[in-house]
Amino acid sequence: MTHDTSREQQFEAQRGRLLTIAHRILGSYADAEDAVQEAWLRFARQDPASVDNPAGWLTTVIGRVCIDMLRARAARAEVPFGDGSPELVVADDVDGPEDSAVLADLVGIALLAVLGSLGPEERLVFVLHDMFAVPFSDIAGIVGKTTGATKMAASRARRKVRAAPTSPSALHEQRAVVDAFLQAVRDGDFDALLDVLAPDIKWEHHTARGVTVTVGAAEAVDAVRRGRRAKVTARRVLVNGTPGIAAWSSRGKPLGLMVCTVKDGRLSAISSITDPVRLATLALPEP
Template sequence: MLAEAFEAQRDRLRAVAYRLLGSHADAEDVVQEAWLRLSRQDPAGIHNLSGWLTTVVGRISLDVLRSRRPSASYDELVVTVDDGSSPADDAALADSVGLALLVVLESLRPDERLAFVLHDLFAVPFEEIGQILGRSTDATKMLASRARRKVGGTSPPVSDLRAQRQVVRAFLGAARTGDFAALLRVLDPDVRLTADTADGATVTIGATEVAAGARFGAQDGARGRGVLVNGRPGFLAWRADGSPLTLLAFVVADGKITAITTISNPARLAALDLPAQPTWK
C-alpha cells in the first residue's frame, strides 16, 4: 500500500524536482532517494504523505543545488534563429515555452529557487518551505518575492521581447567596442555570469566584474548572429571554419541584464542542435 501511495505521487514529485534542478536525471535520482527514505519510515507516523514527500524532495534538491558546481544545470536548450518574429508564431519554438523558466531559475540562489518553485508553482505553504530552509515564514516570503522579481514571467510578450533584444544588442555593441560605461548602463548591479568552458564552469557576480570580462571578450573578432535561446534573446558566434565558438543566453528584466550564460565548451556545443552558420557577403 505504501508503494502504491508513493507511485500515485511520483509524477508530481518528479515535476517538483525537475523545476528545482533543471535536469531529468537529477530529478529521477531525487525521487528515488525520497522513496528509499519513505520505505524506512513507519507509515503510522506520517499524517500527510503528500506534504511529507514534498518536504523530503525539497530538502534533497536543496542539498543538490548547494553542492552543485556552477554551470547551466538545465539539460535542454532550444536554440533557433532570431528573425524578429514572435516565438508564439514560430512552430520551431513550441518546446521553448516550458523551458524558458529554467534559464531564469538558473540565475536564482538555491534558497530563492526553492522558495519560488515550491510556493508559486506547487502551492506549498511558506510555513512548510521555511522548515525546509531553516528560516522564518516572513524570511521565506521575502526570498520568494525576490525570486519573483527576477523571474518576471517565463515567456515574454512580443513587445517585451523586442525591448529585450535592444538591451542585448546594446550590450553586444558595447562589448565589441570596449565601452565600459555603456556596459554598466545595461547590466543589473547584481548580474550573474555563468561560463561553461572546456576547463569547467565559473560564476562571476556584479556589473563591474562582468563588464570587465566583456571588454576582454570583445577582442575575439568572431562573427555571429542573434538567436533565441529557450525563447529569450541570445547570440551565437562561429569560427572561420564554421564550427560554433560561443553561445550566449541572456535574461533581461526591467531593461537590465540580470543573468548571462555563455557556453564555449566544445563538447557542450557539439551536443546542441544549433542553427547553421549563415553565408556572409
Template sequence: MDSQDLSAAFEEHRARLVAVAVRALGSRADAEDAVQEAWLRLERHAHDDIDNLGGWLTRVVGRICIDVLRSRASRAESALEEWTSDPVVTEDVDGPEDAAVAAESVGLAMLVVLESLRPEERLAFVLHDVFAVPFSEIGQIVGRSTDAAKMLASRARQKVQDQPLPTEERRQRREVVDAFLAAARDGDFDALLKVLDPDVAWYRHTAHGHTVRMGANELLAAVRRGDPGRVEARRVSVNGRPGILAWAAASGRPIALMSCTVADGRLVQIDSIVDAARLARMDLPPRHL
C-alpha cells in the same frame, strides 16, 4: 498500501516533483536523482499514515534539494559550472512548441540569478512563487519559522526582480538580435554600440567553467578580435528566447551558442556556451535553413 499501489500513487506526483527539483537545482540529472531518493524514502515509510501524499513528497524533495544546494555551496560548486542540463535550441519561429519551451525551461539568465541566492532563499522562492507551497510548509523544509520563510522568499524575489528581463515583444527582440548580428558581420562598431546596453553582461560557459565580462567595450573588443569571414551565424531560439548559433565557416562545426536578453531596445545580457565538445553533442538546428 502495497508496493504496486504505492508506485502508482508516486507516479501521479512524479512530474510535479521533477519540475520542483529542476527549478530548485537547475539540473535535470540532479532533479531526477532527488526524485528517485524521494521514492526510496517513501518506500521506507510505506506503512506510515500519510494524509497528504503530494505535500509529504514535496517536503521530502525540498529537503533533498536543500541538502544538495548546501553541499554545492560548501564545495564552492555551481550548477553553471557543472550544468548537466543543456538548453533547448530550436528554430526561432512562432509555434506552440516554442511557447512550451519558454514556459518550462530555466533560462540561462535566470540560472545565473538563482546561483546568486543562498540555498534557503532559492528553495523558498521556487516553492512559493513558482509552486504556491505555503510558507508554513516551506519553513519546515528549510528549518525556519513561517515568518523567516516569508523573509527568505522576499529577499530572493527582490534579487530575481533586479534581473533584467525581456521588455519587448518577441518581434522587437528578434529585431535587436538581428541588428546585433548584422553589425558584427559588417564590423560596424557604431551600430553595435546602438544595440548594446553600456553595462551589458557577457557570461561565457567554457569547458573549464564560466567567466563574466561587463560593459559594451568588452564585447566590442571581442568582436574586433574576430574574423567575420571565418564564422557563419544566424538567429535561433534558446530556451524560448531569441539567441544566436555560430558555426566555423570552413568546417561547419558549431562554435558558439548565445542566449540574448533584450530590454528597452538593447542587449543587456548575453549567455554563451563556447565549449566545442559540448556543442558537438547537443541537438542543434542545421547550419542552413
C-alpha cells in the same frame, strides 16, 4: 494487493509532480531524477501507517532533499546556472511566436535561469509556494525557519523574479538588440556595434583551454573584428528561452554559441562557448 505494490503505485502517481518540483528547484534533470529516487527510498522505508497523506508527505520530502542538495552545492561553491556549466536548452527562434502555449514554454525555460540567481531557501520557497501552492507553514519546516521568515524569503524571491526579463515584451526587445548586433557584425559597422554594446559589457569566452573574461565595449569590438575573418554562418537562436547566437562552419559544423544578456536596450553581457567538447553536448539547430 500487497503493501509494497500499493506503496509503489502511490509513489508512481506522484512521480511526475515530484520530478517537476525538483527540476524547478534544482535546474537540472539529472539532479531532479536523483532527488526523486531518494524520495522513493525514504518513502519505501517509511511505515505506511504513519503516512496519512502520501502527496503531502512526498512534497515535504522532495523539498528537504532538494534544499540539502542546494546547500551542498553552495558549500562546494558550485554554480549550476549562469556561470560554470549550466544546462542550456537551444532552439530555433522566429519573430513570433504568437501561440500563447509556445510563449509560456519559452518563459518557463527562461525562468529556470532566473531561479538560479536566488539563494537556496528563496528558490525552494518560491517554487513550492508560488508554483505548487504549498502552505508557508509546511515550507517553514523544510527550510528550518519560522513561517514569518519563510514569507519574507518568498517576498524577496518574487521581487527578483519580477525584475527579470522573462516577459513576451522583453523577449521582443531582446530579439531586436541581438539582431542589431548580428547586422553590425555582418556589415563590419563598428560604430553601430558600439551603439548596441553597453560600455561596461562583460564577455566570457569558454574555450577548450579554459575561461577568459574581457570587460568594456572597445575590447568587445576588437574581439568581433578579429573574429570576422572566419567564414561562418551565424543566426539568432533561443538559449534557455532568451535570444542568443549560434555559429557554424561552411560545412555545417557547430563552431560557437553566444548566450546574450540584454539590459536597458543594450548587450550587457555575452557568454560565448567555443569548446568543442561542450558544444558536442548541446542539441543545436541545423545551420
